[in-house]
Amino acid sequence: MSRPAAERPHRRYKRRLLEEILELAPASLLEVGCGAGGLLADVQAHGVAVAGVEPEPTARELAGARGLDVHAARAEALPFPDASFDLVVFDYTAHHVERLGRALGEAARVARRGVLVLDSWYDDALPCQRVARAYDEWLKRIDRRLGFVHNPSIEASEFVRMLAAAAEFEARYGYELVLTALPLGPLEANARDRLAQIGSPPDLASELDRILDAARQHGLSDDGCLLFRGFRPA
Numbered sequence: 001m002s003r004p005a006a007e008r009p010h011r012r013y014k015r016r017l018l019e020e021i022l023e024l025a026p027a028s029l030l031e032v033g034c035g036a037g038g039l040l041a042d043v044q045a046h047g048v049a050v051a052g053v054e055p056e057p058t059a060r061e062l063a064g065a066r067g068l069d070v071h072a073a074r075a076e077a078l079p080f081p082d083a084s085f086d087l088v089v090f091d092y093t094a095h096h097v098e099r100l101g102r103a104l105g106e107a108a109r110v111a112r113r114g115v116l117v118l119d120s121w122y123d124d125a126l127p128c129q130r131v132a133r134a135y136d137e138w139l140k141r142i143d144r145r146l147g148f149v150h151n152p153s154i155e156a157s158e159f160v161r162m163l164a165a166a167a168e169f170e171a172r173y174g175y176e177l178v179l180t181a182l183p184l185g186p187l188e189a190n191a192r193d194r195l196a197q198i199g200s201p202p203d204l205a206s207e208l209d210r211i212l213d214a215a216r217q218h219g220l221s222d223d224g225c226l227l228f229r230g231f232r233p234a
Helices: 009-024 038-044 057-065 100-110 127-145 156-166 184-197 202-218
Strands: 028-032 049-053 085-091 111-121 170-176 224-231
Touching: 009 038, 009 085, 009 111, 009 224, 028 038, 028 100, 038 049, 085 100, 100 111, 100 156, 127 184, 127 202, 156 170, 156 224, 184 202
Parallel strands: 028 049, 028 085, 085 111
Antiparallel strands: 111 224, 170 224
């Protein structure tokens, strides 16, 4: 009998975000970059009034089909009055925002109580995590050459600095890492396919070879997460 596939850590991290939101018991919540609305639907099921912004039309249509209130807007220009929502949430979207400082300023403007951010994090004390970060940043370089906004993971200190520039917030944050080794074969196949999309430029090809050599030596593990919370002083 075959064993069921192990759960990826991302699902655990996302459950922790949902638990954090429900523990705060907000009356209302806005998600920035809500995609097809999975988190919003889960939060709404607990009696919270929710809304989302999503610039991508297909994802927005899927969220609308679930009966969710989703607006065509970007994170840097939220179409809501000041203090419209108890909480504003970024669920793995901060690294997709072109001007994150401005977006966090907008989130601070419309949030009555706080701003929550869940995003990727790597523990650079571990060789397999340093390799994972290098692989992640290599993939993001390809995405940027294809015209997408896909930035490196952001440290908690940057969120503190950017929120502090927008308004007075008390920052709390924590890291979590479920150390999970990833099989190298599928990762290499994915990388080679992505490289071919942009014509296999020599600089990225040689960098990929260096990353794969390091992965054979040290392994490559799934990313951890940063859960950042910025709250207005009581």
